[in-house]
Amino acid sequence: MIDFVARSFRTGPRCFAMPQIHVEYFAILREHAGKSSEDLDTPAVTAAALFKELEKRYGFPEMGGMKVAINDEFGEMETRLADGDAVVFIPPVAGG
Amino acid sequence: MSHFEFASVDVDLADCRESLQDSRCGGYAAFEGWVRDLNEGQRVLRLEYEAYEALGVKEGERIVAEAIERYGVVAARCVHRLGELQLGDLAVWVGVSSPHRDEAFAACRYIIDEVKHRVPIWKKEHYVDGDSGWVNCERCAEHAD
Numbered sequence: 001m002i003d004f005v006a007r008s009f010r011t012g013p014r015c016f017a018m019p020q021i022h023v024e025y026f027a028i029l030r031e032h033a034g035k036s037s038e039d040l041d042t043p044a045v046t047a048a049a050l051f052k053e054l055e056k057r058y059g060f061p062e063m064g065g066m067k068v069a070i071n072d073e074f075g076e077m078e079t080r081l082a083d084g085d086a087v088v089f090i091p092p093v094a095g096g
Numbered sequence: 097m098s099h100f101e102f103a104s105v106d107v108d109l110a111d112c113r114e115s116l117q118d119s120r121c122g123g124y125a126a127f128e129g130w131v132r133d134l135n136e137g138q139r140v141l142r143l144e145y146e147a148y149e150a151l152g153v154k155e156g157e158r159i160v161a162e163a164i165e166r167y168g169v170v171a172a173r174c175v176h177r178l179g180e181l182q183l184g185d186l187a188v189w190v191g192v193s194s195p196h197r198d199e200a201f202a203a204c205r206y207i208i209d210e211v212k213h214r215v216p217i218w219k220k221e222h223y224v225d226g227d228s229g230w231v232n233c234e235r236c237a238e239h240a241d
Contacts, residue, residue, distance in 0.1 A: 026148050026218060027146050027233070028218070028234065030146075061234065063233055072154070073154075074151070088216075090216050091230070091233045093212075093217055093218060093232070094217065094218055094219040094232045095211050095212050095215050096188050096211055
């Protein structure tokens with residue numbers, strides 16, 4: 001509830017501010033970022049642009065096949081991000 | 097009963113099997129994935145699984161539902177371990193029960209193959225030589241050569 005109020009308060013007067021995105025990190029990306037999650041004010045319009053920004057900041061190793069989830073569902077890297085979105089970048093998986 | 101779950105402790109296989117028993121079924125097929133001592137030529141000591149659980153459970157549930165629909169089996173389930181595992185430990189279990197064996201084998205195969213490709217689970221291997229690495233992530237560049 002407190003978080004909800006705080007978020008509403010933040011989003012209210014933020015009309016022209018950059019969108020705030022919640023990012024969660026797993027596995028190799030978590031290790032490179034040195035954290036499991038963070039809230040970011042970002043100029044990135046798409047998930048792909050946000051990934052580029054994070055790649056630069058944290059020096060993620062080069063990997064093909066990066067996927068993305070937005071609000072706990074698979075999305076496209078070209079998806080436009082909206083204020084309050086929760087984003088998870090998904091490096092190549094290795095279950096089983 | 098959920099069709100797909102993550103477990104952070106040992107999986108009770110007798111319990112898993114029992115959950116699929118059904119008087120309509122004449123066959124039960126299961127697959128167990130174990131921690132192996134060798135991968136890509138490196139001696140593995142132990143490994144860790146990590147998952148994006150919120151999406152992983154959804155995708156796992158979708159896969160099992162697809163298998164039930166596609167092969168017409170009566171019941172199917174998958175449990176994947178998370179956390180630290182040692183050689184020989186069970187990493188993943190898939191079980192399917194159906195009236196006849198063909199569908200049970202096919203659905204079981206479908207589930208394990210799709211889980212490996214689609215569910216956001218990552219595996220970090222720790223090697224005998226002291227090195228470690230995230231499988232499919234850290235040696236991609238080398239594989240591409």
